[in-house]
Amino acid sequence: MSTLKEQLRADLTTAMKARDELVRTTLRSVLTSIGNAEVAGDTARELSDDEVRAVITKETKRRAESAQAFADGGRPESADRERAEGEVLARYLPTQLDDDEVAALATAAVAEVEAESGERPGMRQMGQVMKKANAAAAGRAEGGRVAAAVKKALAAG
Secondary structure: HHHHHHHHHHHHHHHHOOOHHHHHHHHHHHHHHHHHHHHOOOOOOOOOHHHHHHHHHHHHHHHHHHHHHHOOOOOOOHHHHHHHHHHHOOOOOOOOOOOOHHHHHHHHHHHHHHHHHHOOOOOOHHHHHHHHHHHHHOOOOHHHHHHHHHHHHHHOO
């Protein structure tokens, strides 16, 4: 069993004992999503820590989207609840990169592709640059932020 999944279960037990309803329901939800991911496909299997982190990232993003939808729909209390659940899940994710760090990753990825191909990449090579930038970000930045930084770095050249 992954150590991250064990940590989630231990924290769920602690939240249940402390009668912390927000943490309890959030962790139950994410553990259910992890369980569903484990049995998806032809055979059931244990997820690695990286795969568990990917499920948590997906759940965090889903909660952010739901919070925005609730806020736009005039339901601020539901939006606040979704944001609070997202904050609980964020504890289990790596620290997110700030905009300057994402821009530096994008610039480095452009330089790396330029070194490999021998010419300055343009928008046509954005996929190659994105592949390298996303690998360097390693889940510490949302894909949309990385894409925006890569576009800016490609346009600057």
